[in-house]
Amino acid sequence: MDFEPKILGIxxxxxxxxxxxxxGTTRLQYPQNVRVVRVMCSSRINPSFIFRxxxxxxxxxxxxGCHPGDCHYNTGNLYARRRLATTKKILEFAGIEPGRFxxxxxxxxxxxxFAEVVEEFTTQVKNLGPQTKLKIQE
Amino acid sequence: xxxxKKIEENLKKEAKRLLExxxxxxxxxxxxxxxxxxxxxxxxxxxxDVDNIVFNEYCNYNMARYLVRYPQGTKIAIAVKAADxxxxxxxxxxxxxxxxxxxxxxxxVIGMKNPKTDEVxxxxxxxxxxxxxLYDVLLGEEVHGxxxxxxxxxxxxxxxxxxxxxxxxxxxxxxKCIRCYACRKACPMCYCDPCFIxxxxxxxxxxxxxxxxxxxxxxxxxxxxxxxxxxxxECSRACPVDIPLYLFHKKVxxxxxxxxxxxxxxxxxxxxxxxxxxxxDSDKILx
Amino acid sequence: xxxxxxxxxxxxxxxxxMEKGTLLAxxxxxxxxxxxxxxxxxxxxxxxxxxxxxxxxxxxxPKEDFIKYKIGKTxxxxxxxxxDSKPVFLFGVRPxxxxxxxxxxxxxxxxxxxxxYWSQRRKATxxxxxxxxxxxxxxxxxxxxxxGIYAAxxxxxxxxxxxxxKDLLLKGITPKGEELLAQLNTLVDAGKxxxxxxxxxxxxxxxxxxxxxxxxxxxxxxxxxAVFNNNDFWxxxxxxxxSCGACTFVCPNCYCFDICDDTIFGKGTRRRVWDACMFTDFxxxxxxxxxxxxxxxxxxQKINHKYSYHxxxxxxxxxxxxxxCTRSCPVNIDIYSIVExxxxx
Ligand code: SF4
Ligand code: SF4
Ligand code: SF4
Ligand code: SF4
Numbered sequence: 026m027d028f029e030p031k032i033l034g035i036x037x038x039x040x041x042x043x044x045x046x047x048x049g050t051t052r053l054q055y056p057q058n059v060r061v062v063r064v065m066c067s068s069r070i071n072p073s074f075i076f077r078x079x080x081x082x083x084x085x086x087x088x089x090g091c092h093p094g095d096c097h098y099n100t101g102n103l104y105a106r107r108r109l110a111t112t113k114k115i116l117e118f119a120g121i122e123p124g125r126f127x128x129x130x131x132x133x134x135x136x137x138x139f140a141e142v143v144e145e146f147t148t149q150v151k152n153l154g155p156q157t158k159l160k161i162q163e
Numbered sequence: 164x165x166x167x168k169k170i171e172e173n174l175k176k177e178a179k180r181l182l183e184x185x186x187x188x189x190x191x192x193x194x195x196x197x198x199x200x201x202x203x204x205x206x207x208x209x210x211x212d213v214d215n216i217v218f219n220e221y222c223n224y225n226m227a228r229y230l231v232r233y234p235q236g237t238k239i240a241i242a243v244k245a246a247d248x249x250x251x252x253x254x255x256x257x258x259x260x261x262x263x264x265x266x267x268x269x270x271x272v273i274g275m276k277n278p279k280t281d282e283v284x285x286x287x288x289x290x291x292x293x294x295x296x297l298y299d300v301l302l303g304e305e306v307h308g309x310x311x312x313x314x315x316x317x318x319x320x321x322x323x324x325x326x327x328x329x330x331x332x333x334x335x336x337x338x339k340c341i342r343c344y345a346c347r348k349a350c351p352m353c354y355c356d357p358c359f360i361x362x363x364x365x366x367x368x369x370x371x372x373x374x375x376x377x378x379x380x381x382x383x384x385x386x387x388x389x390x391x392x393x394x395x396x397e398c399s400r401a402c403p404v405d406i407p408l409y410l411f412h413k414k415v416x417x418x419x420x421x422x423x424x425x426x427x428x429x430x431x432x433x434x435x436x437x438x439x440x441x442x443x444d445s446d447k448i449l450x
Numbered sequence: 451x452x453x454x455x456x457x458x459x460x461x462x463x464x465x466x467x468m469e470k471g472t473l474l475a476x477x478x479x480x481x482x483x484x485x486x487x488x489x490x491x492x493x494x495x496x497x498x499x500x501x502x503x504x505x506x507x508x509x510x511x512p513k514e515d516f517i518k519y520k521i522g523k524t525x526x527x528x529x530x531x532x533x534d535s536k537p538v539f540l541f542g543v544r545p546x547x548x549x550x551x552x553x554x555x556x557x558x559x560x561x562x563x564x565x566x567y568w569s570q571r572r573k574a575t576x577x578x579x580x581x582x583x584x585x586x587x588x589x590x591x592x593x594x595x596x597x598g599i600y601a602a603x604x605x606x607x608x609x610x611x612x613x614x615x616k617d618l619l620l621k622g623i624t625p626k627g628e629e630l631l632a633q634l635n636t637l638v639d640a641g642k643x644x645x646x647x648x649x650x651x652x653x654x655x656x657x658x659x660x661x662x663x664x665x666x667x668x669x670x671x672x673x674x675x676a677v678f679n680n681n682d683f684w685x686x687x688x689x690x691x692x693s694c695g696a697c698t699f700v701c702p703n704c705y706c707f708d709i710c711d712d713t714i715f716g717k718g719t720r721r722r723v724w725d726a727c728m729f730t731d732f733x734x735x736x737x738x739x740x741x742x743x744x745x746x747x748x749x750x751q752k753i754n755h756k757y758s759y760h761x762x763x764x765x766x767x768x769x770x771x772x773x774x775c776t777r778s779c780p781v782n783i784d785i786y787s788i789v790e791x792x793x794x795x
Contacts, residue, residue: 073367103442104440110448111386111389113449115385117326119330130446161375201776205689341503342723348693357731370723372512372513401780403502403699403700
């Protein structure tokens with residue numbers, strides 16, 4: 026049986042989430058592996074969300090926010106960029122495949138882009154196989 | 164070599180002067196412990212206390228840890244070695260303390276030792292600097308002409324590991340952790356009340372000292388220290404089971420330095436990198 | 451009965467014990483020695499002064515699972531986890547630590563309060579006490595003499611071990627120990643000179659001096675009670691304290707614990723984990739009130755509990771002077787010096 030990864034998507038309300046919506050309403054096809062959670066801004070994402078998601082069984086985490094400069098709160102994603110970049114480095118040094126975590130800027134009008142990214146990321150995580158390092162074993 | 168006795172004398176002299184004149188109410192320095200090899204962090208509050216002050220190669224405590232314990236506005240003199248002065252700068256950046264309330268008694272020193280192993284602590288487990296970055300009074304001769312070794316050299320071995328081996332390395336280390344939280348408590352930058360690990364709602368991690376909770380505690384703590392850790396190595400020396408936390412902190416510091424082009428605790432004008440941004444930060448850092 | 455074996459051949463003894471049950475013995479770790487369950491008999495290493503963490507974990511593990519449960523929409527299942535009562539051999543415990551078990555029994559294994567986990571483990575365990583090596587210097591942090599314990603006290607052990615050059619002498623102390631000794635076929639009978647050496651070591655143990663506080667425990671208890679309100683004193687002695695849990699976690703006599711539920715997706719475990727009076731949130735009440743907000747209050751509690759309240763309530767100091775808290779304290783706070791200073795007030 027093919028491995029179907031579980032991916033947590035965290036999308037900002039103003040851009041990526043709306044973009045995902047657009048992808049839906051324009052009936053674009055993309056893999057269903059990403060479960061999207063909406064947050065108000067990508068800077069609301071506590072790095073522990075990502076660690077915790079991986080512990081609770083996510084095989085990958087995809088974060089989406091507005092393009093730098095387009096943040097609804099002006100600078101939220103600029104903070105988030107630094108913070109999430111650090112998160113990525115930490116995962117990497119801990120020995121977790123960096124390919125399991127990705128940050129993308131997707132605007133409200135980029136339904137296509139959203140579908141593309143999900144497609145790409147899902148394939149990538151699929152190729153990495155199940156995430157067992159951080160996952161809490163019963 | 165550093166003249167420890169001379170520094171001790173100067174430290175006592177300065178402490179006495181500052182307390183006598185009422186310029187400060189507390190002098191954070193080092194005091195006698197139960198034997199020579201085990202001095203203690205010490206807060207001198209009166210001229211009579213000054214006699215208890217010592218300085219020797221085992222006084223590696225980062226006294227900046229105690230600054231936040233005193234109410235804002237308390238006039239404090241603090242003995243600082245290189246890394247300790249960086250901790251003070253970092254705390255000033257984070258607006259936990261104000262420069263005007265502090266008198267920094269700078270101690271330039273080489274040859275501090277870890278009492279547990281008797282090894283000289285240098286760039287391997289700390290930032291490897293010898294002279295305080297910021298001080299008001301210097302208690303000894305500045306150290307010059309030492310070979311400059313990057314504090315990140317120790318990382319090479321671990322960076323070269325393949326990721327599965329590195330994961331195994333860290334997992335084995337974290338599995339040893341008994342969750343005594345000495346690392347957090349010894350750290351000058353860990354002043355949160357409550358710390359995320361003590362929170363119940365949300366409960367970020369298991370309380371039990373076993374793999375999942377330990378990993379969550381440490382990864383999150385490394386993240387909280389990103390761009391703030393000044394590489395004093397106190398966390399690792401405090402750890403009763405000798406987990407080399409400094410390695411991870413160094414790695415994160417190195418990455419932050421590369422990404423944001425700023426070293427923690429070097430200037431009071433700086434802002435901590437993670438509460439700051441530049442519009443021109445590159446998306447490359449996310450790759 | 452006195453038996454002996456070459457220290458070199460200790461792994462053979464370990465292998466025999468492993469066949470009979472679980473073997474807990476000192477192993478070398480990076481930072482020093484610690485008790486661990488032995489999977490490889492070669493790992494047993496008797497070349498240690500004392501372990502970093504006390505052997506209390508043999509009976510009171512850092513994490514003890516009580517109940518596994520499932521919380522569903524309608525049904526909630528729960529299942530109690532039983533203690534495995536396989537025989538356990540706790541090998542190489544220093545006399546001060548052996549003493550600590552009997553003090554801990556007050557809390558976990560006395561009339562009225564029997565902790566099934568502690569008491570079952572206690573019953574299943576055979577304790578191999580191990581005299582300090584009298585040829586090695588005493589660690590400066592130790593002060594077990596003050597608590598009436600000597601370097602070669604067999605009291606409390608089932609089997610007591612003494613090192614004689616390259617040999618290890620094993621003496622059965624309790625019937626349980628004697629019986630086990632008789633079954634251990636890797637051991638040989640000890641000779642006359644060994645007997646003599648063993649007896650002499652017990653005697654010489656009294657001369658192996660640690661720091662000593664020559665004061666009656668009731669005097670200490672009263673004194674500490676009297677200085678309870680001396681905030682200056684407590685602030686001074688605690689000014690370096692970081693309020694971490696290192697001292698209590700390594701202590702053989704600290705027994706505070708927390709019970710917590712770790713649940714993920716409706717499945718979870720109720721477990722007991724070590725807690726420490728030195729933690730900021732130890733006394734935090736549900737209302738948000740915290741009666742001990744200051745570091746000095748917490749350190750005072752720790753010391754008074756051991757040296758004052760415990761004496762008044764149970765008639766014994768809850769400390770065996772093993773020196774672990776002092777050795778593990780990141781800032782070298784020394785409980786002995788604090789008590790000593792309090793007595794001078
Ligand atoms: S994390 Fe460790 S090395 Fe960094 S500042 Fe804190 S105590 Fe010092
Ligand atoms: S680990 Fe994080 S939350 Fe806890 S004290 Fe340190 S910085 Fe604060
Ligand atoms: S000091 Fe060491 S054992 Fe204690 S919590 Fe930190 S890493 Fe764990
Ligand atoms: S006495 Fe030492 S080990 Fe105990 S809480 Fe204070 S600093 Fe930590």
